[in-house]
Amino acid sequence: MVFSRRLVWFILARIVVVSLFLISTIVLRVKGTDILSTRSLNSITHLIAATYIFSVISLLFLKVSARISRTLTYLQVAWDIFFITILIVYSGGINSPFSFLYLLAITSSSFLLGRRDAFYTASLCAIIYGAIIDLQFYGKLVFLGLTPLVAQYFGTNYIFYTIFMNIVAFYLTAFLSGSLAERARQSETELEKRAVNYQELERLNSTIVTNLNSGLLTTNNRGQIRVFNGYAEMMTGISQEEAYNRNLYDIFPGFRVFSADVLSIKRGEFEYITKSGKQLVLGFNSVILTDGEGTKIGAMINFQDLTHYKRMEESLKKADRLAAVGELAARIAHEIRNPLASISGAVQLIANGTAIEENDKKLFDIILRETDRLNLLIRDFLGYARPTRPNLRQINLALLIGEIQALVGTDSRFASVRVENEIDNDLVVEVDPDQIRQVFWNLLVNAAEAMPAGGRVIIDATRMEELRSGESVSRTVKVAVTDNGSGMSPENVAQVFEPFFSTKGGGTGLGLATVYRIIEAHCGRITVESSLGKGTSFIIFLPEHQAIGLPPVREVM
Numbered sequence: 104m105v106f107s108r109r110l111v112w113f114i115l116a117r118i119v120v121v122s123l124f125l126i127s128t129i130v131l132r133v134k135g136t137d138i139l140s141t142r143s144l145n146s147i148t149h150l151i152a153a154t155y156i157f158s159v160i161s162l163l164f165l166k167v168s169a170r171i172s173r174t175l176t177y178l179q180v181a182w183d184i185f186f187i188t189i190l191i192v193y194s195g196g197i198n199s200p201f202s203f204l205y206l207l208a209i210t211s212s213s214f215l216l217g218r219r220d221a222f223y224t225a226s227l228c229a230i231i232y233g234a235i236i237d238l239q240f241y242g243k244l245v246f247l248g249l250t251p252l253v254a255q256y257f258g259t260n261y262i263f264y265t266i267f268m269n270i271v272a273f274y275l276t277a278f279l280s281g282s283l284a285e286r287a288r289q290s291e292t293e294l295e296k297r298a299v300n301y302q303e304l305e306r307l308n309s310t311i312v313t314n315l316n317s318g319l320l321t322t323n324n325r326g327q328i329r330v331f332n333g334y335a336e337m338m339t340g341i342s343q344e345e346a347y348n349r350n351l352y353d354i355f356p357g358f359r360v361f362s363a364d365v366l367s368i369k370r371g372e373f374e375y376i377t378k379s380g381k382q383l384v385l386g387f388n389s390v391i392l393t394d395g396e397g398t399k400i401g402a403m404i405n406f407q408d409l410t411h412y413k414r415m416e417e418s419l420k421k422a423d424r425l426a427a428v429g430e431l432a433a434r435i436a437h438e439i440r441n442p443l444a445s446i447s448g449a450v451q452l453i454a455n456g457t458a459i460e461e462n463d464k465k466l467f468d469i470i471l472r473e474t475d476r477l478n479l480l481i482r483d484f485l486g487y488a489r490p491t492r493p494n495l496r497q498i499n500l501a502l503l504i505g506e507i508q509a510l511v512g513t514d515s516r517f518a519s520v521r522v523e524n525e526i527d528n529d530l531v532v533e534v535d536p537d538q539i540r541q542v543f544w545n546l547l548v549n550a551a552e553a554m555p556a557g558g559r560v561i562i563d564a565t566r567m568e569e570l571r572s573g574e575s576v577s578r579t580v581k582v583a584v585t586d587n588g589s590g591m592s593p594e595n596v597a598q599v600f601e602p603f604f605s606t607k608g609g610g611t612g613l614g615l616a617t618v619y620r621i622i623e624a625h626c627g628r629i630t631v632e633s634s635l636g637k638g639t640s641f642i643i644f645l646p647e648h649q650a651i652g653l654p655p656v657r658e659v660m
Contacts, residue, residue: 107165107172113179113211114158114165121154124190142248143193150189157182176215180224183208188231196239196249197257202232202269209273210280217288218281225277229270236266318385318406321392324399326351326365338408340378351404357385365402366391372409384409414628421600439481447474480613493535493624500582501526503536504562507543511551519557522547526564532580533648538621545614546584546641553588553639560586566647578647585640591633599631 128147161175187208191199205228213221238244240262242251254262312319318335322328331346341354352359357373370388377383387406394400453459454467504524511517543562550560564582591599591606598604600619605612622629626646633639 110172110176110179110215111162111165113215114161117179117183118155118158121151121158121186125151146193147190150186150193154182154186180208180212180215180220183211184224184227184231187228188235191232191235192244192247192249195253196244197236197254197262197265205232205269205273206276209276213277213280213284214287218277218285221277221281221284222274225273229273232269232273233266236262318408319403320346320351320406321401321403322351322365323401324366328354329401335406338377338383339375355385366399368402368404382410384413418623418628439477443474443478443481447471447478450474491538493538493621495533495535497531497533498536498539499528500530500532500564500580501528503539504543507540507547510544511547514551516548516551520551520554521559523559523561525561526582530564530566530580531647532645534625534645535621538624542618542621542643543584545618549614550584550586550588550639553590554586558587560584580645580647582643582645583640584643585638587638590635590637590639591631592635596631596633600629 124147128144128151161179165172165175184205187201187204190201190204194201209221209224209228212224235244236254239249240251240254240259245251257265312330312332315332315334318338319330319332320328320335321330327348328346328351329348331341331343335346336342339354346354351365355373355375357375358365358368360373361368361371368387368389370386372384372386375383375385385406386409387404389402389404391399392401392403450467450470454464454471459467501524504526508522508524511522547560562582562584564580567579567581568577595606600615601612602616603612604616619629622643622645628644630642630644631639632642
């Protein structure tokens with residue numbers, strides 16, 4: 104490509120030079136001087152016209168196919184030598200002032216083809232020029248208008264000297280121009296290599312920035328965003344075009360907490376709400392960008408979505424807390440259960456006796472009722488403390504909720520409560536049907552008991568995609584169980600999944616703890632949103648398709 108462009112410029116330069124010769128010829132014709140004969144002027148004019156035609160044809164061929172540029176270059180050099188030779192012949196031979204043009208032909212050959220071809224061109228020019236002078240001296244070019252008298256007038260010594268000096272000039276020009284051309288060509292090649300390397304580095308840098316599994320942005324000293332990579336676009340919902348030139352604090356207000364100066368921000372975490380309303384926890388670190396002289400010109404900030412890790416951290420803390428409580432309680436439960444059975448049996452035998460007074464029988468009935476309740480509590484807790492591994496199956500979630508909906512219709516607690524199933528009929532998830540029934544039964548019972556005066560419970564579900572740092576996008580089913588009951592305080596919300604925590608007088612406090620364990624065993628998570636007097640919403644996130652292996656179910660014992 105570079106070679107072809109160089110050849111084009113050479114042809115255009117020749118057209119300019121030939122045009123100058125044409126102007127000179129016209130001036131000589133107008134003035135009518137005796138420097139050149141009319142025949143010579145006509146021949147030179149024809150030669151100039153032929154050169155124009157040859158140059159135009161060469162440009163057309165070069166435009167059609169660049170593959171013949173090398174051949175065209177040799178033709179250009181050959182044509183220049185031919186042009187100069189004819190010009191010397193028609194301008195007086197040994198008296199011609201245009202023999203120096205051979206030097207231009209040699210120079211152009213060196214820059215277009217190389218040092219070796221420059222020496223070939225110098226040799227050809229020397230042979231042609233020497234032949235013209237010799238043939239003129241011996242009268243062999245009279246038919247071209249070159250009389251031998253002029254050459255013979257100068258004598259053989261002068262002719263030999265002229266030929267020798269021109270040949271020396273030809274080869275010296277070939278050597279010097281060839282050396283310069285080789286050096287220039289080497290420099291050009293090195294520049295091309297470096298230019299290619301810079302282009303590769305630019306493409307590599309662009310690819311890395313675009314495909315990073317974390318957000319990356321750069322700002323100038325004024326905090327205006329310049330680079331906003333693809334992950335940042337996906338995370339925030341803001342495109343590069345929208346973010347460009349906007350202030351960092353306009354897009355990420357959380358940065359203001361750390362510093363009012365962009366260049367002073369180092370690292371930290373803050374909460375961020377996306378355009379879709381999703382709340383994220385972002386962690387970041389920042390480095391200063393400098394120019395070649397070390398002057399600060401901006402900052403580069405790398406940030407990641409830590410929401411998933413924060414949830415995992417909270418879940419692990421809660422699991423550890425539940426495990427500690429559960430381990431202690433499970434050991435106590437085992438110690439209580441056997442004596443409890445003995446007490447219950449003994450009381451039943453005494454109560455069935457005939458010598459027991461009526462007041463004592465009432466006391467025994469209270470003891471039996473409370474021992475049964477205590478036994479039920481222990482049974483529920485042991486079921487929580489020793490969970491079973493989910494038996495996964497593909498189920499239609501809407502049909503399963505429909506079955507539970509029909510079941511609660513016969514329960515007196517739901518007499519004034521309306522349960523609405525708004526789940527799509529084609530929504531299928533991979534879960535343990537029995538355990539999931541238990542989950543929704545517990546949630547619906549809690550909702551009904553929170554609405555003693557009546558109300559409604561809405562169950563709906565949507566498919567969604569969750570982006571997790573360092574992982575691929577996972578398909579998740581989000582199920583919400585929402586009531587318009589009395590709601591809970593923030594303090595109660597924080598403890599709602601802990602065992603033995605209950606806001607009801609007769610509750611065991613294990614219903615929602617068991618729900619939490621079941622959802623955890625399904626590789627899901629459950630959250631709660633509630634406000635006093637405005638109702639409660641339990642939100643369950645379940646993988647649409649489970650991984651090949653589930654994590655082992657942990658016993659708290």
